[in-house]
Amino acid sequence: MKPVTLKEIAEILDISITTVSKALKDYPDVSKKTKRLVKETAATLNYKPNAFAVNLRTSESKTIGIIIPEVVHHFFSNVIKGIIAQAEKKGYLVIILQSNESFELEKKQIDLLLSKRVDGILMSLANGTVNFNHLNEIIETDTPLVLFDKIAKVVKCSKVIIDDRKAAYTATKHLIDIGCKKIAHFRGPLLPQNSIDRFLGYKQALTDNNIPYDPSLVYICNCSDKSFEEGKESARKLLKDHNDIDGIFINTDLVAIGALTEFNKQGIKVPDDIAVVGFSNWFMSSVISPTLSTIDQPGYDMGKTSFKLLYKEIKQRKKKEPVTFKTVELTTELVVRESSTKSIIVKN
Amino acid sequence: MKPVTLKEIAEILDISITTVSKALKDYPDVSKKTKRLVKETAATLNYKPNAFAVNLRTSESKTIGIIIPEVVHHFFSNVIKGIIAQAEKKGYLVIILQSNESFELEKKQIDLLLSKRVDGILMSLANGTVNFNHLNEIIETDTPLVLFDKIAKVVKCSKVIIDDRKAAYTATKHLIDIGCKKIAHFRGPLLPQNSIDRFLGYKQALTDNNIPYDPSLVYICNCSDKSFEEGKESARKLLKDHNDIDGIFINTDLVAIGALTEFNKQGIKVPDDIAVVGFSNWFMSSVISPTLSTIDQPGYDMGKTSFKLLYKEIKQRKKKEPVTFKTVELTTELVVRESSTKSIIVKN
């Protein structure tokens, strides 16, 4: 079945294509009668404007792209959901691409999106990203860009973040408050700002509370798709190296769950022997045993907010208004669960 | 920065647009020298063909759409990942839309994708979908369609499925084999074929093994975003109604995890008092306590296979070859974990 065009409607009604086009778009200079006729015919024939032609004429695709490190990930799934929901409200569709934490792939995905001429790009950077020239390329094409969660501070664009440092500080301070004296940290990779900030928050909390910072208590996890295994592995090492640890703040929940699993296996009591706090509040953390204390990171909201900023910028550029960049900081919350509640009535 | 066009390259080299276009696409009737010149210039200027114009000319967007009930879902995330990976290999981008299990939304999303003239559509149906006219509309526009996981048997298109009935049979038979005598079933909603098939598999296994089927042992869960809560709730009811149950086969892992949580809370020993088998093999199931036996459902593979079928159909239509529909059945596997291993050394 060939799609219906403006031309066909024009021929049927014996009027011009111009008038049909204007009638459908409710131009004021078309008579009511013509409008009615055109709209009726269009409806009958199930007319749908050819998006390709409209794109070409208007230089708009009503499509945005998003590049994230990994789709199968509780936090990013929520971000995606937030973005899609908000985009839909404004009539935008969303193309999703993965970087798999790789710098090279990230560059390639940007190229793909720019080739498609999406109206805007939303990104959370890969752990492997070592410089930001590729982001500047986006900016040079005048494509609106918003970074979220894993951002680059130096890039000139809008951003949506949480205060990783503060959140990590809160998590660590909580461990201190419940009486932990020797607190380890499983951090993320060296590059991304997030894991740096979380590390710094941890360190600051120690210093502010007169606990000497000991670098040997900091373990690095790549937070790849093997996070869970990494958590187990690091926990094993930690137990071997430092048997007097009584608390850990862990960069992300999945690693923390790996650590908990290892502790369970080795008969270490959490929280009584070691209290644990994770980061992100994956759904999983509320159902494992013991339930995991963590920092709630508002993924859905972050997606929503990111799209809103992008949309604003798209509109500003269309109207040739000056574009203003904004950095929105979303609030996080410490969720205290069994893994850091010393007074817990130990079941069983 | 205005994008470079063929025209500009033509002007710089003082040749025709036609020749530039052909040179870039390596047409055999362009001299080597011209090709070299054109390609060099294009590279220098960072020329990227205007996708909108190409789309309009070729009536292809090199974009496909996918509609799934829910993005934040371990199984569907994996499907998405598989689709994106495979699509990328063939130069296709992927637009993602959610139905939120709603029939109305599903129809709306189809409309959106057809308006965008995507080259093909991949779908897993909403629980709320009560008829399939909207799918036939897709077919009428000559847009290739592939259904996966939650399909409609009567719709004339390619499909990728698992044998839900057989898998459910295997799961239930396993419970019987480890000695369960009175086995309950938490099923999904009444409409989707999957939950019907899983229910039928459960029933068949009982019958084949001389265990009378008792409808009062079947509980319905909506499997919405409140699955976890539903699992707890149903477990509570089950314990109240039937205190002599010794096994449950549950429609999906998240509900099963809810049930396990409730059992833990009420001091019911799993698997010794009640053995539990779930469905889907969410990652979570391998880290909770006790770990959950389940049916492994190959999400990534399903995504990959679905795209492959779609791609084949896209190519067939382009070449005006007859289109052949295929139904691919992927294999599932019973993963036995602690929740159904009676001989387990109960840790403490």
Add this chain to the structure above:
DNA sequence: CTGAAAGCGCTTACAG
């Protein structure tokens, strides 16, 4: 109130 015409940037059948 209506419509002829130009043009968005490509691709490709055809002529030379």
Add this chain to the structure above:
DNA sequence: CTGAAAGCGCTTACAG
């Protein structure tokens, strides 16, 4: 080997 021309289906400035 090169290029003029038509056309994909729309939108919109302009003329009447």
